[in-house]
Structure formats: structure tokens, C-alpha cells
Amino acid sequence: MTAFRISNDTIDPAALARALVHARTGACATFEGWVRDHNDGRAVQRLDYQAYAPLAQSEGERIIDEAREKFAIIEAFCVHRAGALAIGDLAVWVGVSAAHRGAAFDACRYIIDEVKKRVPIWKNEHYADGESGWLHPDNTPVASERK
Amino acid sequence: MTAFRISNDTIDPAALARALVHARTGACATFEGWVRDHNDGRAVQRLDYQAYAPLAQSEGERIIDEAREKFAIIEAFCVHRAGALAIGDLAVWVGVSAAHRGAAFDACRYIIDEVKKRVPIWKNEHYADGESGWLHPDNTPVASERK
Amino acid sequence: MNYRVLYFASLRDRAGMDAEQIHSLATDARGLYSELRARHGFTMGEDRLRVAINGAFAQWGHTLHDGDEVVFIPPVSGG
């Protein structure tokens, strides 16, 4: 399994979690990002993720390599969805195993924080009022480029 | 489901994780503690957890109540095994859901840290050399009370 | 007075029992532990233990009542 993957299909967190655990694993930390029904006070109906796939892949792998250098971890994986998602779909999954919990938590958080900051993936939310919009990293709307 | 539970049976993390997710959930953080094959340089073969169950239950629930007060979370659960466990068994599971990832991570870590500090559960490791021993919170042996 | 004492972890190993019924003149957990320490040869001091009375954490100086369940809690190691 590659450490980072963009997936056009449903993510199976249970299968991913199984790949984390070794005999020397004491701790696993996971993060799941779900499509939720609201953002910034607006009702969300669905969303699309666009990705610049080759750069997303290499940048995602770079982030996981950095996590391996910074923290004493055993395994680390991240899968991010692309395409059309509905409320209650899993958008991103991060899992880290380690001998001890501190490294597992710190690496898991590092990976999701950096993925959200650096990996070229964009979220377009479709609202109940019929509008839609690209979002910034802080989930505020990109006001500008729409015609 | 009670927020904290001592279990004499195998923990099913996938079933627990499903109970975390609501339509308003944006983020889930989970922690899994696994029985690993070594501790402090010694090969571990199996271990036993003893629990003072009534106090473990009330102290575990208190910790989760504290997490709900401190962090903006939606759901939080913790299950801790008691009894005999083998290498590769899941010893403890913590899961937290929230609208945003910061609260989910912080609450998940708070819960496992406090459980390890305060909940009356004791780990007795059985080593490959035939010895066994009760452990301190920092996983160093309790040198003292053995006959 | 009569107290029920439960033992866990290294105290259980040392006492060689899970629990016992104790008749004692001690009126608080501190006095009771001194007595049990002498009887079973526990080496762990009060500073390493916590006390629970009737299923809740309590102070060492908390006054005991007849029939109380008392537990001396060694350093925990869950997780």
C-alpha cells in the first residue's frame, strides 16, 4: 500500500486500520474527516473534491515521510477522496501506529494538518439554497473568481 | 451505550466507530492501545488486566464528562479490556467525534491520558523469561510487593 | 468496627487474597492501612497509594464507618 492515496471510491476505514497493526504496535491514532451537513452556518447538501492528482500524490507522500522523520512511528497511511461526496461520506482517513501513544497522536495530527495546508485538493460545497462555492483552507468561501 | 465501559470480551473498533458519526460530525479521532510484544526491552508473551470495576466505571465516566466540558465534541466513548490478553489484542479504544478536528484530537488525547493516570486498572505483564510483574503508569515495574 | 477490604495488583499478590473482612479499632483509612501493612508486610507507603471508600476516592483521614468497603489503590497502569 502506498502511504498516501487519492481515491475515487468509498474509503473503508476498518480495512485501512488493520494494515496499521504489527506485533510491536502499542498505539494507533486515527483521524476521519466526514462530510458534515453544515459549514459556517449554511446547510450543505453535497460536495465535490477536485485534486491535481500527480502533485497531490507526491506532496502527500512527502508529508508522510516528514512525519516518519519527526516522530517515532511504525506505519502511517492517508487516503483522501476525490469526486462527488454526500453528507456522511468519509472524505479523508489518516492512521498512524507507533510503540507509544504520544508519537501516534502527534504524527496523525501533523499529517492531517499538513494535508489540509499543502496538498492540492479543493472542496466545492453545494448549499441547500442552490449556491455552491470553493473554500479556503479555513473553510471560508473563496469570494473571487466566480462568474 | 454508556460512555465508558470495562469489557471482558474482545473490543470491536469498527462497531464503536460507527456509533460516533452523526450528520453534523466533521471529524473523528480515535485511539487504540494494543498489547505489544515488548516493554522496556523485555519480550512480553501475554498480560492480565485487573480492574476495580465500580470505581473504574465511575472514574471513566467522570473523565468523559470532563472532556465534554473542556472541548466542543459531539460523542465520546472509551472501552477498556479486563482479563487475560494476548499479543495483538486490543486493550483500550477511545473515539471522539466533533464538528472540527482540533476538539476531536484534544479530547481523545485527554481521555486516554486521564484513563491511564486515574482509572483503577492494573496491567500484569508475563515475560518470555517466565517472570511477570505489575506495572506503574510509566510502564516501569512495581518492584515492591512481590513475595 | 468491621470493614471489608479489597486488594488489587501487587497488594493482592502480597496479601495472597482478593478481599478480607477486618475487625479493627482504626477509625480512618490511614490507621487501617498501618494495621494491614504490619499484618501483610506491604512495602508500599501511603504516598504511593490512593484510597477509595465505598467505591469513591476519599482522603486518608476520612472517618470510617462500620461496614465500609475500603480499597487501597496502587499506582494504576491501564491503557
Added chain:
Amino acid sequence: MNYRVLYFASLRDRAGMDAEQIHSLATDARGLYSELRARHGFTMGEDRLRVAINGAFAQWGHTLHDGDEVVFIPPVSGG
């Protein structure tokens, strides 16, 4: 020179296309973006964007070569 430019997110919406082949005199990403900004009416400034050349992040002043794939990366919002 000829460059291939890919568009994502709000730039894609504004340009009305996923990608285009551009013949340009620009020799770096900065010059190329100025040209495309004028052509498509992009409102986002350089300070809001990153640049990728041939699938890797690059500097705005990086010299472009014929056939390069150039992508202007709006603020990302994965996760």
C-alpha cells in the same frame, strides 16, 4: 514558447476550462500568470497562489521551458 496550463477550483470556473495550450513570450511563471490573468480576468493575485511546474512546486521566477506543464494553485481546502 508553448506551455500547457491546468486549471483547478475557482480558476477553472473562471477560465471555463480544465486546461489549455498557451503560446506565450513569458519566460517565467510570473509573466505567464500576468498574461493569463489579463486573458481570463482572474482576480486572485500571486500572493494567494502557488505555482507548480511539471508536477512539482516551484518559484514564481523559475525559468520556463518549451512544453512545460504549469499549474497555478489556489488556496487548497482538502480534508
